[in-house]
Amino acid sequence: xxxxxxxxxxxxxxxxxxxxxxxxxxxxxxxxxxxxxxxxxxxxxxxxxxxxxxxxxxxxxxxxxxxxxxxxxxxxxxxxxxxxxxxxxxxxxxxxxxxxxxxxxxxxxxxxxxxxxxxxxxxxxxxxxxxxxxxxxxxxxxxxxxxxxxxxxxxxxxxxxxxxxxxxxxxxxxxxxxxxxxxxxxxxxxxxxxxxxxxxxxxxxxxxxxxxxxxxxxxxxxxxxxxxxxxxxxxxxxxxxxxxxxxxxxxxxxxxxxxxxxxxxxxxxxxxxxxxxxxxxxxxxxxxxxxxxxxxxxxxxxxxxxxxxxxxxxxxxxxxxxxxxxxx
Numbered sequence: 613x614x615x616x617x618x619x620x621x622x623x624x625x626x627x628x629x630x631x632x633x634x635x636x637x638x639x640x641x642x643x644x645x646x647x648x649x650x651x652x653x654x655x656x657x658x659x660x661x662x663x664x665x666x667x668x669x670x671x672x673x674x675x676x677x678x679x680x681x682x683x684x685x686x687x688x689x690x691x692x693x694x695x696x697x698x699x700x701x702x703x704x705x706x707x708x709x710x711x712x713x714x715x716x717x718x719x720x721x722x723x724x725x726x727x728x729x730x731x732x733x734x735x736x737x738x739x740x741x742x743x744x745x746x747x748x749x750x751x752x753x754x755x756x757x758x759x760x761x762x763x764x765x766x767x768x769x770x771x772x773x774x775x776x777x778x779x780x781x782x783x784x785x786x787x788x789x790x791x792x793x794x795x796x797x798x799x800x801x802x803x804x805x806x807x808x809x810x811x812x813x814x815x816x817x818x819x820x821x822x823x824x825x826x827x828x829x830x831x832x833x834x835x836x837x838x839x840x841x842x843x844x845x846x847x848x849x850x851x852x853x854x855x856x857x858x859x860x861x862x863x864x865x866x867x868x869x870x871x872x873x874x875x876x877x878x879x880x881x882x883x884x885x886x887x888x889x890x891x892x893x894x895x896x897x898x899x900x901x902x903x904x905x906x907x908x909x910x911x912x913x914x915x916x917x918x919x920x921x922x923x924x925x926x927x928x929x930x931x932x933x934x935x936x937x938x939x940x
Contacts, residue, residue, distance in 0.1 A: 620922070621907065625694075627926035633696030634906045635933025638791070638824055638852045638890025640734065640898070641686035641700040642679050642712040646670050647900040655900050660796065661767060663897050664736045670897070671708035679715035686894060687723050689904050698727055699890070699937045701734040701759050701791075704751030706743045713754045730937045732759030732791045739778045740765045749782075757938070758783040760792040762804065773807060780815035789938045790821045791852075795828035798861045798873050802828035809843040819848035822936045824890075826851055827858045830871035837876065841883040850886040850936045853877055853928075855912040856902045857892035874912075877928065878919035888932040889913060 628634055647655070654666055690698050702713045713731065720729045733751035737744035738761070752758055760779040766772030776792070783790035794804035805823050812821045823844075829837060844851070853875035861873035877887045889909050893899040910929050914920055934940040 624922060624925055628930045631926060631930035634694050634929055635697045636690055636695050636890055636906060637699050637888040637933040637936050638854055638892055639700040640893050641683050642702050643667060643670060643896040644682050644686040644894040646896045652900060654897050667897050668707045671703055676711045676715045679712045680718055683715055683719040687719060687727060691726050693906050695906060696727060697934060697937055697939060699730040701732045704733045705737045705747045730757060731755040732757040734759050735761050738764040738768060739775050740769050740771050752782050752786060757789045757791050776808060776811045780811055780817055784815055784817060791824055793824045795826045798827045798831055799866060800831050800868060805829060806840055806843060809847050809849055812847040812849060822850045822852060824852045825854060825858065826875045827873055830876045831868045833869060837879060841880060841885060844885050845883055851875060851880060852888045852890050852936055853913055854890045854892035855909050855916060857899045859912060872916040874916040876917060877913055878917040881924050886932050886935050887928055888936045889928050
């Protein structure tokens with residue numbers, strides 16, 4: 613059995629190489645490797661929304677040199693695995709200001725002959741509050757892709773849809789792709805992917821919007837999921853799965869369809885939806901045990917979704933990643 617597993621692993625890796633190498637489509641490299649044994653209580657005791665602000669400690673204390681060191685460590689980890697393109701969100705807000713993105717551009721110059729780097733602006737502070745909006749506007753000029761987290765503005769102000777409008781307008785006006793965190797809490801209460809589809813059509817952004825995570829999709833009944841996939845296909849929306857980041861989704865007492873806390877790639881891909889893969893957070897407050905291992909991410913997605921189409925697995929790890937990063 614172990615020989616069979618090694619053979620399949622080798623086959624998929626060979627196919628990925630033929631398709632141009634691995635692609636890590638989504639990460640937060642500026643915060644990589646910031647978890648320590650002394651800080652593990654943050655992960656154990658705080659929920660995701662609380663951690664959005666608890667990471668201010670790291671951001672406030674980090675210099676350009678600190679950020680550059682973390683970027684370099686994450687980039688070299690990717691290169692060592694054969695990753696040829698790497699998309700990462702970068703914090704640009706009133707806490708860290710532009711220190712992280714300055715370091716990111718320095719890293720891109722240093723590693724330009726080894727890997728393609730694409731940056732999106734992380735919006736942990738939202739885009740509604742005036743100071744947060746100021747830094748969103750500054751950041752949007754310094755990145756390759758516009759990044760978003762509309763749930764932050766929904767949580768704080770009940771204005772998630774307004775935040776999506778701001779994200780769409782900015783991406784469209786600058787001619788950039790839009791990458792948006794959606795449906796992260798594994799519950800039927802969330803319908804952010806559907807909302808993002810509707811906003812994509814409203815703003816004429818078909819084929820330019822990428823949803824990230826989509827964990828709550830699997831919590832919905834099959835009829836809803838099938839309707840959603842048709843919407844996603846109609847607006848050519850792509851999806852990035854980050855399996856290690858969400859397999860630890862906490863238990864709930866809600867009555868839901870039986871599912872894993874994973875992006876349902878097994879249902880999306882047959883519907884013609886492009887699914888790519890990313891590591892998300894690497895050894896930080898959000899996901900302390902993620903080692904940034906691309907094979908681990910792909911194999912977890914495959915096993916968790918019972919999806920063993922070998923050709924499509926190779927596409928998820930390579931070609932599809934280039935599509936979501938605007939490289940194809």
